Each structure stands twice: as C-alpha cells, then as structure tokens.
Amino acid sequence: xxxxxxxxxxxxxxxxxxxxxxxxxxxxxxxxxxxxxxxxxxxxxxxxxxxxxxxxxxxxxxxxxxxxxxxxxxxxxxxxxxxxxxxxxxxxxxxxxxxxxxxxxxxxxxxxxxxxxxxxxxxxxxxxxxxxxxxxxxxxxxxxxxxxxxxxxxxxxxxxxxxxxxxxxxxxxxxxxxxxxxxxxxxxxxxxxx
Amino acid sequence: xxxxxxxxxxxxxxxxxxxxxxxxxxxxxxxxxxxxxxxxxxxxxxxxxxxxxxxxxxxxxxxxxxxxxxxxxxxxxxxxxxxxxxxxxxxxxxxxxxxxxxxxxxxxxxxxxxxxxxxxxxxxxxxxxxxxxxxxxxxxxxxxxxxxxxxxxxxxxxxxxxxxxxxxxxxxxxxxxxxxxxxxxxxxxxxxxxxxxxxxxxxxxxxxxxxx
Numbered sequence: 001x002x003x004x005x006x007x008x009x010x011x012x013x014x015x016x017x018x019x020x021x022x023x024x025x026x027x028x029x030x031x032x033x034x035x036x037x038x039x040x041x042x043x044x045x046x047x048x049x050x051x052x053x054x055x056x057x058x059x060x061x062x063x064x065x066x067x068x069x070x071x072x073x074x075x076x077x078x079x080x081x082x083x084x085x086x087x088x089x090x091x092x093x094x095x096x097x098x099x100x101x102x103x104x105x106x107x108x109x110x111x112x113x114x115x116x117x118x119x120x121x122x123x124x125x126x127x128x129x130x131x132x133x134x135x136x137x138x139x140x141x142x143x144x145x146x147x148x149x150x151x152x153x154x155x156x157x158x159x160x161x162x163x164x165x166x167x168x169x170x171x172x173x174x175x176x177x178x179x180x181x182x183x184x185x186x187x188x189x190x191x192x193x194x
Numbered sequence: 195x196x197x198x199x200x201x202x203x204x205x206x207x208x209x210x211x212x213x214x215x216x217x218x219x220x221x222x223x224x225x226x227x228x229x230x231x232x233x234x235x236x237x238x239x240x241x242x243x244x245x246x247x248x249x250x251x252x253x254x255x256x257x258x259x260x261x262x263x264x265x266x267x268x269x270x271x272x273x274x275x276x277x278x279x280x281x282x283x284x285x286x287x288x289x290x291x292x293x294x295x296x297x298x299x300x301x302x303x304x305x306x307x308x309x310x311x312x313x314x315x316x317x318x319x320x321x322x323x324x325x326x327x328x329x330x331x332x333x334x335x336x337x338x339x340x341x342x343x344x345x346x347x348x349x350x351x352x353x354x355x356x357x358x359x360x361x362x363x364x365x366x367x368x369x370x371x372x373x374x375x376x377x378x379x380x381x382x383x384x385x386x387x388x389x390x391x392x393x394x395x396x397x398x399x400x401x402x403x404x405x406x
Contacts, residue, residue, distance in 0.1 A: 024270060024273075027269075027270075028266055028270075031262065031265070031266045031269065032262055032266070035260075035262035035265065035266075036255060036256070036262075039256040039258065039260050040254075040255060040256035043256045043257070043258050047258065049258045049259070049260055052256075052258060052260060053260050053265050053268075056260070056265055057265055057268060057269045057272065061269060061272060061273070064269075064273065118254055121247070121250065121251045121254065122251065122254060122257055124247070125248070125251035125252065125254075128248075140252065141252060143213050143217070144213065144216070144248055144249045144253075145252035145253060147217045147219070149214075149217075149219060168213070172209075175244075175248065176241065176244065179244065179248075
C-alpha cells in the first residue's frame with residue numbers, strides 16, 4: 001500500500017466512523033468517492049445501467065448500516081468492493097442474462113460519447129473481456145483497474161489466493177491470445193502463450 | 195503450462211511481476227530487475243507494452259453513465275423510508291414474503307391445535323343430525339315400538355303400561371311411536387306384543403329386533 005492508498009484509507013475510516021454515528025454528509029462523501037469505481041467494477045459483471053445503479057445503492061446501504069461493525073481487518077475499499085461483488089452476484093442471479101431494455105434506460109444513462117482514442121481503446125479491451133468469464137473479468141478489473149493486490153482480491157472474492165492467481169493467469173493468457181497485438185508481437189509469439 | 199516466451203525462468207518471473215510493477219506495488223528491486231529483463235527480451239517487452247495498454251484501458255471510466263447524484267438521492271430516500279420499506283434489494287422482498295407466509299401458517303397451526311385441544315378436553319358432543327348411513331341410537335333387545343291412537347287419553351295409556359308392567363324408554367318419535375320395555379329390563383315376550391296389539395287404543399306394536 002503506497003502513501004496515497006494509506007491516506008485514502010485513513011479518510012475512508014473517518015467517514016465510516018461518522019456514518020456509524022448517523023452522519024449523512026459522510027455517507028454522501030463516501031458515495032461520491034466510490035461511485036465511479038463501483039460503476040466500472042460492476043460494469044464488468046453486467047451492462048445494464050439500472051442493475052448497476054441498484055447494486056451500488058444496495059452496497060452503500062449495507063455499508064451505511066454496518067459502518068459501526070467495520071473492524072479494520074482490511075482496507076475500507078477492500079471491504080466495500082467485497083460487498084459490491086456479493087451484491088453484484090446476487091443481482092445477476094436475480095436478473096439472469098436479461099437483455100437490456102433500451103426503452104427503460106433513461107437517456108442520461110446511455111453510454112457517453114468517447115473521444116476517438118478512448119473509444120478505440122474500449123473496443124480493443126471489449127474484444128478481450130468478452131472472452132473472459134465473469135470471475136476472470138472481475139479479477140482483471142480489481143488488479144488492473146482498481147489496483148488491488150492478490151490478497152485484497154482474495155478477500156473481496158472470498159476465495160484462496162491461489163484461486164485468484166489462477167484466474168488472473170488464465171485471464172491474461174486469453175487476453176494475450178485474443179487482443180490484437182502491438183508492434184513487435186507476432187502471431188508466432190502468441191502461439192507460444194501458456 | 196508453457197510460459198509466455200519459452201525463454202526460460204526469467205520470462206516466467208517477468209510475466210509474474212508485470213501487473214505489480216504496473217500497479218507500482220512491486221518492490222524496487224523487482225521493478226529494476228524487470229526493466230533490466232525487458233531491455234534484453236523482445237517477447238516480454240511486447241507483452242509488457244500490451245499489459246500497459248490493458249491497464250490504461252481498464253482505468254477508463256465506466257462507459258455506462260449513471261448519475262451519482264440521482265443515485266445518492268434515492269439512497270437517502272431509502273434510508274428515510276419506514277423500516278418495512280427499506281429492506282435491502284428487490285430480492286429481499288421474496289424472503290420477506292416467505293417469512294410472512296411461514297408465520298401465518300404457524301399461527302394457523304397453533305390456532306387449530308388450541309381448538310383441537312379444547313374439543314378434546316370438553317368431549318366430543320353428539321351431532322345434532324344423523325345420516326341414513328349412520329346407525330340409529332341403540333335400542334335394547336326386547337324393546338317394543340308402540341304407536342297409540344291419536345285419540346288415546348294419557349290416563350288410558352298409563353293404565354295400559356302399568357297393567358302390562360311396561361315403561362317408556364324412548365319416544366315419541368316423528369311418527370308418534372314410543373319405545374317401551376318390560377320393567378326390570380327383561381325382553382318382552384311375544385305374548386306381551388300380542389296383548390299390546392289387541393289392546394284398545396293401540397294402533398301398532400312391533401318388537402324392535404324382529405326381522406321384517
């Protein structure tokens with residue numbers, strides 16, 4: 001954990017303490033602070049904006065209710081991402097693979113327009129993530145997107161570190177084989193992937 | 195499993211180290227070692243470039259736009275809502291309903307049990323009706339059904355019974371028949387039945403257990 005992570009965790013702990021005392025301003029600060037990363041994290045599980053919003057609110061509702069029982073065994077962000085992961089899985093079980101009903105999605109929730117460069121990068125990433133399992137996408141998001149350690153991911157997903165390692169390994173191999181390579185990566189090299 | 199470039203243990207070590215070096219969470223020595231290896235290994239260098247691009251792509255904001263202020267307002271409204279309405283998630287409604295149904299069934303079971311115990315304690319009352327398939331009330335063997343004339347006086351009826359040492363044990367029923375037995379409970383003889391049939395004011399006398 002670097003200094004920035006330590007500072008962020010200290011701030012989060014203070015917010016939790018205030019939330020445990022019923023401080024809604026603290027909840028609002030925490031909500032805004034986590035909304036972006038939770039949205040992106042959950043978008044690796046489902047593309048439905050309505051489900052993502054529902055899961056974010058379920059997650060922070062639980063965080064609000066259990067703020068006083070947080071023992072500090074892990075970083076606050078690890079704790080919250082773990083709650084979000086479980087809420088996300090529960091929502092997926094409830095909604096299954098229901099297609100997005102475009103008519104039910106308000107206009108302000110439609111995907112925003114990216115600059116060309118970002119869109120190209122998203123398309124590139126999308127081709128790879130589509131080939132991964134949900135658990136593999138989650139591990140890749142937590143490691144590359146959020147920046148969690150293997151131990152953190154194991155806590156979030158409530159599984160052994162070895163399982164996380166295996167998921168990450170297989171996800172990387174798939175991505176390496178699927179994603180269009182950059183300069184210097186030949187197809188012959190790709191064939192040598194594990 | 196073969197490692198990325200098949201060039202040996204160093205490439206496997208480099209493969210392992212890449213995510214953590216990219217995260218800036220690797221030890222300084224590990225980072226320096228990886229940089230050194232990359233300068234010598236084209237395959238790992240290409241892989242590392244792809245990993246960097248992956249990390250960059252993963253760090254882009256979610257492409258599903260959700261208004262945090264709207265979500266926050268909804269969350270605060272949920273917190274302010276009455277307790278029954280604030281059960282978390284849509285799915286919890288199902289378990290709440292299940293619990294309510296189970297509670298209702300338990301209450302019904304307890305109620306039925308209480309009623310049953312009460313009836314048991316009070317004894318089962320005789321029903322106020324009888325179906326044709328049910329046995330008639332028990333009549334002792336040797337009894338006689340007697341139908342007196344409608345014009346027979348009560349004093350004459352009593353006199354007749356006393357003279358024949360009979361007593362009424364049932365009736366009159368719907369057709370005006372009485373059930374009589376010899377005093378002392380002995381079975382009535384054929385002679386008694388015959389005497390009743392010939393007695394003045396008796397319309398019908400039939401032994402109860404006689405075959406039709």
